[in-house]
Amino acid sequence: METLLFLFPQFNYMAPKEEAYFKMFGPEDLQAAKMKDDSRQKDKERKSRLSLFLTKSGSHENVSPLKKTNTTPSNISPEVALQWSDSFEDLLKHSDGVETFSQFLRTEFSEENIEFWLACEEYKTIDSETKLLSKAKYIYTVFIESDAPKEVNIDYDTKMAIQKTMAKPTKSCFEAAQTKIHSLMKKDSYRRFLHSDIYLSLTKKKGPGATMFRRRSRSCVFNERGEPTTAASEW
Structure with missing residues (x-):
């Protein structure tokens, strides 16, 4: 009778449900379940550390100095906005242009490109070796390594070349990758940006008439x- 109550815990009203339930499994089953729970816990801890790392990155570690808002600056004149169509380089020279372009990239879920480019621009201005190493590791972790939270689209050889410099990064270690991302934005995203509602609303080009x-x-x-x-x- 004791065995029956043991195998069918729903009839054993005197024992706790959890205890009776786990007694139905053998040691191997319990070990497998424990390993699965440990794996899930480690994944949660890893994501939590990454989130904390991004939050505590500090002012010089911030990827982009731009505010991530969903509204286009209202103080941009049509004449100024029209200058951005002269060239992609002219757009990047203007802070409002970069912010507006970033807003457009967010609508295409590709904002990591401009954020990486801006991070590289800031990286090249760092003089302290300690800060340079810290910033290099941050850029690599966030934008370069496989499965990075904001991984940019660069080729394998360029990625491996950057990885080899992480032990002792130089100011030019991200230069090749930055050039590739700049070219990608210029040939692809920038052209669509000039025909987007975000940009046309600033230039007042709203159609015929x-x-x-x-x-x-x-x-x-x-x-x-x-x-x-x-x-x-x-x-």
């Missing part, structure tokens, strides 16, 4: 659709 704004370009004037015209009277 909108007022044409004049801007000095290298050779022509652009109408509200972004099409070049050669009318000399527009200058």
Whole structure:
């Protein structure tokens, strides 16, 4: 009778449910369950440490000095915004341009590219060897290594070259990767940005009938659709 109550704990009202339930399993089953729980706990601890690391990264460790807001700065004039279409480099020289472009990248879930580029720009200004090492490890952990929380799209050889320098990083160790990400943004994201609602709302180009704004370009004037015209009277 004792054995029956042992195998069918639902009939043993005198024993705690948890104790009776675990007695149904053998030592091997209990060991496997314990190992599974330990593995889950380690994963949680690893994620918690990474989250704490990102939170306590400090001002010089911050990936981007820009505020991550969902609103476009309202004090940007159409004339200033139109200058950003001259070149991607002109856009990156303007703080509001970078912030607006970052907002656009967030809508495409690719904001890690501009954040990595900005982190590299800040990294090159560091003079302290201690801070340089700390910042290099941070950039590598967040953007470069496999399964990094904000891993950027660079080739294997470039990634391995960076990994080899982590023991003693130099100011140029991220240069190749930064150049590749800059080229990727320029050829891909930047072109879509110039046709996005975020950018067009700043330049007041909202479709046919909108007022044409004049801007000095290298050779022509652009109408509200972004099409070049050669009318000399527009200058």
